Every structure is written in structure tokens, then in C-alpha cells.
Amino acid sequence: xxxxxxxxxxxxxILLTFYPLSLARAQSWAVAMSTISVALxxxxxxxxxxxxxxxxxxxxxxxxxxxxxxxxxxxxxxxPVVGLSCLLLIxxxxxxxxxGAQTLIEPSVIVRRIRQALAGASIGAICGLVALVAxxxxxxxxxxxxxxxxxxxxxxxxxxxxxxxxIVGD
Amino acid sequence: xIKHATPKLVCxxxxxxxxxxxxxxxxxxxLVALCACLxxxxxxxxxxxPLPEVQARLEFDPSRSLEGDTVTATATLTADGPSCEVEIGxxxxxxxxxxxxxxxxxxxxxxxxVIRKFPLRAERWGAHKLGPLAVRVRHFGGLVTGxxxxxPIARLKVYPTFEQVMRAIPPPDxxxxxxxYAARASGxxxxxxxxxxxxxxxxxxxxxxxxxxxxxxxHVNVAHPERDADIVLFLDTFYDADLSSRSTxxxxxxxxxxxxxxxxxxxxxVGLISFGGTLRWLTASMGRTHAYRIADFLLDVSASFxxxxxxxxILPQATLPPSAFVxxxxxxxxxxxxxxxxxxxxxxxxxxxxxxxxEDEIAPGGSPEETLAYRVWRLQRDMVRGxxxxxxxxxxxxxxxxxxxxxxxxxxxxxxTTSITx
Numbered sequence: 001x002x003x004x005x006x007x008x009x010x011x012x013x014i015l016l017t018f019y020p021l022s023l024a025r026a027q028s029w030a031v032a033m034s035t036i037s038v039a040l041x042x043x044x045x046x047x048x049x050x051x052x053x054x055x056x057x058x059x060x061x062x063x064x065x066x067x068x069x070x071x072x073x074x075x076x077x078x079x080p081v082v083g084l085s086c087l088l089l090i091x092x093x094x095x096x097x098x099x100g101a102q103t104l105i106e107p108s109v110i111v112r113r114i115r116q117a118l119a120g121a122s123i124g125a126i127c128g129l130v131a132l133v134a135x136x137x138x139x140x141x142x143x144x145x146x147x148x149x150x151x152x153x154x155x156x157x158x159x160x161x162x163x164x165x166x167i168v169g170d
Numbered sequence: 171x172i173k174h175a176t177p178k179l180v181c182x183x184x185x186x187x188x189x190x191x192x193x194x195x196x197x198x199x200x201l202v203a204l205c206a207c208l209x210x211x212x213x214x215x216x217x218x219x220p221l222p223e224v225q226a227r228l229e230f231d232p233s234r235s236l237e238g239d240t241v242t243a244t245a246t247l248t249a250d251g252p253s254c255e256v257e258i259g260x261x262x263x264x265x266x267x268x269x270x271x272x273x274x275x276x277x278x279x280x281x282x283x284v285i286r287k288f289p290l291r292a293e294r295w296g297a298h299k300l301g302p303l304a305v306r307v308r309h310f311g312g313l314v315t316g317x318x319x320x321x322p323i324a325r326l327k328v329y330p331t332f333e334q335v336m337r338a339i340p341p342p343d344x345x346x347x348x349x350x351y352a353a354r355a356s357g358x359x360x361x362x363x364x365x366x367x368x369x370x371x372x373x374x375x376x377x378x379x380x381x382x383x384x385x386x387x388x389h390v391n392v393a394h395p396e397r398d399a400d401i402v403l404f405l406d407t408f409y410d411a412d413l414s415s416r417s418t419x420x421x422x423x424x425x426x427x428x429x430x431x432x433x434x435x436x437x438x439x440v441g442l443i444s445f446g447g448t449l450r451w452l453t454a455s456m457g458r459t460h461a462y463r464i465a466d467f468l469l470d471v472s473a474s475f476x477x478x479x480x481x482x483x484i485l486p487q488a489t490l491p492p493s494a495f496v497x498x499x500x501x502x503x504x505x506x507x508x509x510x511x512x513x514x515x516x517x518x519x520x521x522x523x524x525x526x527x528x529e530d531e532i533a534p535g536g537s538p539e540e541t542l543a544y545r546v547w548r549l550q551r552d553m554v555r556g557x558x559x560x561x562x563x564x565x566x567x568x569x570x571x572x573x574x575x576x577x578x579x580x581x582x583x584x585x586x587t588t589s590i591t592x
Contacts, residue, residue, distance in 0.1 A: 050177030057185050065192035065201055079200035083207025086185065094178045094312050098257075103273040109255055112277055116311050120211040128207030132199055156187055159209045159216070 001110065002099040006045050009092040013041040016085045017060045020067035023076065033063040044093060048100030053093050057086060080128035084121045091117030171221060171307060171316030179313040182212055215311035222251025224278065226258070226320040228303045233324075235292050237331045240269065243288040243324065245303055249278040255308040258286065261301050265294040265328065278307075295330035295423060297469045299323045329465055332424045335432040335575050341399035341495035342520040349398025350436040359393035366392055400441070400454050400491040401433045404514070404521075406500035406507035407446030410473035411527050418526040421570045422499040423468050425524060428574055429497060430464045442467055443489055445510055447474030451489045480506050482513045495520050501527035502554050502565075512561050521563045522581050525555070528569035 017037040021030050040056030043049070068076060095113050098105055186208040193201030226247045235241045245258055259273040269289040278284050292298075301323035307316040344353040352361035365381050368388030381389035403426045410419035426442065433440045434456060441454030442464060452467050482490075490496070496519050498511050515521040529551060534544035555565045568577035 050181055054177075054181045054184055057181070058188055061185060061188050061192065061201070061204070064204075065189075065196050065198065068198045068200055069196045076198075076200045079203045080207060082200075083204045086204070086208060087211065090178060090181060094176075097177075098275060101257075101273060102271055103257060103259075103275050104271040106274070106276040108277045109275045112255060113312070120215065120311060123214060124207040124211040127210040128203040131206035132203035153190075155206065155209055155213075156183070156190060159183060159186065159213050 001105075002096070005092055005096050005099065009045055009089060009096060010038075010042060012085060012089050012092065013038050013056070016082065016089060017041075017056075017063070019078070019082065020060075020064045023064075023067035023071040023073065025071075030063060030067060033059055037063065041089070041093075045096055048097045050093070050097070053090075057089070060086075075132075077132070079132050080125045083128040084125040087121040087124045088117060091120065171224070171318045173221060173314055173316045176308075176313055176315055179212070182208055182313075212311070212313060215313055218252070218309070218311075220251060221307060221309045221314065221316045222249045222254050222278075222280070224249050224254075224256065224305055224307055224316075224318070226303050226305050226318075228260075228301050228320065228324045230300065230324050230326050234327045234329065236329050237292055237295055239292050239328075241266075241290050241292060241326060243290055243300055245286045245288065246283060247278055247286070247305070248283045249280060251280060252309075253280045254278055255312075256284075257306040257308065259304040259306075260288055261304065262290070263298045263300070265292070265296055265298050266290045266300065266326070267293055292326070292328040294420070295328050295469065298326045298328060300326055327466070327469055329469070330424050330427050332428040332431070333573050333575070335428050335573075335578075337575060337579075338429055338432050339495075339497070339522060339578050339581050341401065341438075343493035343495065344397035344399045345439075345493070347398045348396055349438065351397055351399055352394035353397040355395065356392045357395035359395040361394040361396070363392045363394050365389050398436075398438050398456075399433075400439045400494035401429070402441045402443060402454060402490060402494045402496045402519075403429060404496050404498035404500075404511065405442065405444045405446075405471060406498065406502075406504065406511075407444050407448075407471060407473050408476070408504035408507055409501060411501050411503065413528075413531045416570050418501040419471065419473050421526040421568065423471055424570070425499055425526070425568065425574050427465070427468055430468075431461065434461050434464075439491070440464065441489055441491070441494070443485065444471050445480070445485075445507055447476030447478075448472075449480065449484060451486065453486075453488045454491050454494065480510070482510045482517075490514065490517075490519065493519075496522070498523045499526055501525070502551060503527065508554060508558070511558065511563060515558075515561050515563045522578075523558055523563055523565045524574075524577060525565055525567045526569075527551075528567060531569065 017034040021034060037056045037060045040052045040059065044052035044056065064082065186205045189201045189205040189208065193205060224247060226245060229244050231242050231244060243260060247256060255275065256278040257273065257275040262268060262272055267290065269291055272288060274286050276284065302319040302321045305318050305320060309316065340351055344351050352359065356363050365378050366389065368377065368390050372390045376390040378389045378391045405422050405426055407419065410417050430440050437456060439454040439456045440460065442452040444450040452463060496514055498521060500507050500511065500523055502508065502525050511521060511523060529548050534541050558565050564581050566577050566580045568574055
């Protein structure tokens with residue numbers, strides 16, 4: 001099971017991190033960033049350390065942003081799929097971290113985690129799609145940029161507040 | 171439960187923030203969509219119900235065992251709230267090794283009681299504390315965990331396995347009650363001592379007819395009466411020299427357990443003194459109840475370091491009954507224990523020392539200085555043994571490779587007493 005999780009996560013990370021190459025026309029810096037991203041995710045998979053995964057995925061988002069910026073493409077409709085892949089990769093990394101603790105994992109745990117990951121990724125993809133359509137529709141209007149900033153910060157604020165509430169309580 | 175944000179939550183928040191910032195910097199809606207994709211499912215997960223309250227307890231079945239036996243630790247968990255993923259870990263002392271894994275991850279259904287069993291092998295004797303039981307509850311899609319340690323700690327008594335001693339050292343002095351040892355005094359018994367003239371009151375059954383016919387007047391056989399003895403096992407617990415194969419304290423406890431059992435079977439009164447950083451004793455007694463007392467006493471024997479100077483004056487008088495036979499187990503390291511043994515011998519008690527530290531198990535070291543130090547140390551130990559023997563205390567070595575019975579056979583029989591082996 002552990003090998004299957006590691007293999008799937010590695011395959012997904014390769015597909016994910018090498019996707020911006022299609023936007024950036026396989027420039028050398030993009031190849032280097034993709035390679036480093038995959039390497040960091042791989043290190044995280046084998047060492048069960050999250051900072052490497054955060055670094056690898058952060059580097060991927062940076063690469064994706066630069067690739068989008070220089071590609072001049074009107075709209076990348078694959079963005080929700082990219083987000084879905086990111087969420088699945090994070091779920092696989094989370095599942096893999098359980099294998100690293102010499103824990104006897106009962107099958108029901110794995111089933112539950114896979115179910116949660118698929119549900120979360122589906123919701124994420126839908127949210128991403130809605131956000132993409134909404135953002136694309138208002139893209140031409142520069143007056144809406146401050147509203148977008150406020151909305152984005154509010155969304156993150158809600159996430160952090162919900163997390164804080166879950167940890168600290170009311 | 172002590173709640174923590176998981177690395178997953180931190181990772182997701184960081185990535186969503188990065189996507190949002192880059193989205194605003196580059197003006198690309200795809201990155202804002204990516205941010206929404208990462209952040210919003212987590213908001214939904216975090217808005218789920220509260221972290222469930224979990225109750226757990228730990229118990230042993232059975233609570234007593236022998237070395238090498240398998241015992242089962244049972245963890246019982248109950249969740250008061252929604253179904254959740256739980257990871258439990260068992261705190262184990264090195265003397266208990268799990269058969270399988272000591273950590274389990276499973277689903278704890280809402281309102282149900284779940285039992286998980288951990289088979290454990292008792293590797294070494296002692297009163298072991300098991301626990302606490304660490305419980306980690308994973309909730310909100312793995313974004314938040316709650317952790318708690320559950321007590322009270324379960325206690326397992328693992329009794330040592332020891333060899334059966336068939337023949338120990340016969341005590342030089344016996345008591346007045348009937349027992350299994352031939353006393354030095356003459357009287358009624360079955361162990362022949364000598365022949366003497368018949369005097370009024372002698373039993374006709376004791377007449378030696380062969381001597382009587384040869385001498386022409388009545389002679390009677392004289393025998394040694396069978397008597398019991400008081401045995402005091404003196405355990406030097408100042409140091410525990412942990413050698414490659416075994417520790418001196420381990421040998422001490424196993425030897426003491428074997429001898430105590432042997433002497434109790436022979437209706438002797440057995441007492442124990444643990445002379446070390448902590449002084450403990452058990453006054454001499456006999457019977458099955460006392461055997462359990464001794465077993466429990468030995469389980470709590472441990473080496474504890476102390477700077478305090480101690481001699482036998484601190485021992486209560488009852489711990490050393492008159493004419494008791496003292497068998498001391500010592501690695502012959504600490505001067506305080508050596509002084510106590512010498513003092514006991516000087517007070518007229520018969521003492522035998524069983525040296526539990528074998529020099530051969532200690533590597534001398536590679537450098538010339540280390541080799542020299544090793545030789546000096548061995549000479550010092552020879553000197554210590556010589557001093558004890560000159561004080562009338564025989565010293566026998568016992569490294570645990572052979573039976574204690576064969577080690578005890580090396581003790582010189584100083585007096586003409588014989589024991590009866592049942």
C-alpha cells in the first residue's frame with residue numbers, strides 16, 4: 001500500500017509540476033523548477049517531512065504563475081484541474097506520513113481518507129471552476145480589482161479563522 | 171484534548187496565500203481560482219462539528235506473568251461525538267516488547283466502544299509500568315488533531331524464571347525447630363553421629379547390639395537431630411554492572427529467587443536485605459505467603475546510587491536473627507557493601523559471598539594504559555576476595571553461565587553438617 005501511495009504521488013507530482021512547461025514552451029528555467037519541485041516532493045515522500053512538500057508545491061505555484069504571465073494565453077481553463085491535482089497530492093502526502101510512523105493502519109482508515117480526499121478535491125475543483133469563471137468574467141474591468149483583493153483576503157481570513165476556531169475553540 | 175494544527179493545514183494555507191498573492195501580482199485569474207480551490211474545501215472541513223471527546227483506559231490481562239510469557243494490554247476507547255480517525259500509541263518500557271506494532275490507526279465510530287489488544291512479551295522480570303496510552307484524534311479532514319495521554323498507568327508484575335536448586339549450601343548453624351538439616355548437636359534424629367554408653371532414660375530402640383555384644387555392656391547410637399535454619403539473603407544493590415550478556419543485578423535477583431525458593435521448600439525461615447542506595451528488608455519467615463512476599467520484594471529490587479555512607483548498624487535487629495546463615499550476592503564493587511559483609515561475619519554470622527561480576531566479561535581496552543588499568547583492577551578484586559576469605563567469608567564466582575547450584579558446590583564445607591535432599 002505504501003509503495004502504491006508513493007508511486008501515485010510521484011507520478012502526480014511529475015504530471016503537475018511539468019504542466020507549466022506546456023505554457024512556458026519548455027524553457028530551461030521552467031524545466032529546472034519542475035525538476036526541483038519533483039525532487040522536493042520526492043524527498044518529502046521518503047522522509048515524511050512536510051516542509052519539503054510545502055517547498056516543492058510552493059515552487060510549482062511560482063513556476064505556474066511565471067509561466068502564465070509569460071505565455072500571454074487568454075485563460076488557462078485547466079486551473080481547476082491543477083488545483084484538484086494539488087489537493088490530491090497533498091492528500092497522498094498526508095496518507096504517506098501515516099505510513100512513516102510504524103503504525104498499524106486498519107483498512108477502514110485508508111478507505112475513509114481516500115473518500116475524504118476525493119470529496120475535498122471535487123469540492124475544490126468546483127470552487128476553483130466557479131472562481132475562475134467569475135474572475136474571467138470581470139477581468140476586463142480594472143475597477144473590480146480592489147474588490148477581488150478584498151474577496152481573496154476575506155476567503156483566506158475565513159480559512160484561518162475557521163482553523164483557529166477548530167483548534168482553540170470559541 | 172490538546173489541539174494542534176497539522177502540517178497539512180499549514181501547507182494548504184501557505185500555498186493558498188502564495189497563489190492569491192501571485193494572482194494579484196500577475197493579474198491572472200487562474201491563480202485566484204487555484205487559491206479558491208485550495209482554501210474553500212478546508213473551510214468546509216473546518217466547519218464540521220467539534221472535535222469528539224475520547225475516553226480511553228488501559229489494562230493488562232493477566233496483571234502478573236513470568237518472563238517470556240505473553241500478556242495482552244487492552245485499550246478501550248469511547249468517542250463522545252462524531253465518528254473520527256484515531257491513532258493510539260502504547261508507552262512501553264524496554265522490558266516489554268510488542269508482538270506486532272505498538273501503534274494503531276483506526277476509525278472510532280460515534281458513541282461506540284472500541285477495544286484494541288496489544289500482545290506483549292515480558293522480556294525481563296520486574297514491576298513494569300505500562301503506559302500512558304497516547305491518543306491522537308484526527309478531525310476536520312486531517313487539518314486538526316487532538317492529542318491526550320491517558321492514565322492511570324497499568325502495572326504488570328513479571329516474575330523471574332529461575333533454576334530449581336536441588337542442593338544448596340547446608341547452613342552451618344541450625345535452629346531449635348525440626349527441619350531438614352542435620353544439626354551439629356547430638357540428639358534424636360536419623361543421621362548417625364556416634365556410639366556412647368547407655369544411660370538411664372535412653373530408648374531401647376537406640377541400643378547398638380553389635381557394640382553391646384562386643385563390649386559386654388549396653389551401648390546406644392547417637393544421631394544428629396534434623397533442624398531448620400534461618401537464611402538471610404543479602405543483596406548488594408549499590409551498583410548494577412550491566413555487562414554484555416547480563417547485569418549483575420539480574421544475576422542477583424535470579425540467584426536470590428532460586429535460593430529463597432529452595433530454602434522455603436526445606437521449611438527454613440528466609441529473610442532478605444537489599445543493601446544499596448535504598449535500604450529494604452524482609453524479616454525471616456516461612457510459608458507460602460512469605461514466598462509471595464519475597465517474589466514481590468525481588469521485583470522492586472533496583473540499583474540506586476547514593477553518596478551516603480552505610481553500615482550494618484542501620485539494619486534493624488530482626489533482619490539478622492541469631493545464628494542465621496547469610497548468603498550475600500555482590501559484584502564486590504562498593505566498599506560500603508564489602509564493609510557490611512565483613513561486619514556481619516565479624517559478628518559471628520556464617521557468611522558466603524557469591525560474586526556476580528566476572529572480570530572476563532569486561533574488555534581490557536586496546537591501549538597499554540587501559541591494559542595496565544585492567545590488570546590493576548583485577549588485582550584489586552583478587553585482593554578484595556582475599557581479604558574476605560581471610561575474614562572467614564568464602565567467595566564463589568557465579569557468572570550465570572552455569573547453575574547456581576554448581577557455583578555453591580565450590581563453597582568449602584567448613585563444618586561436618588549434612589543436609590537431607592528431599
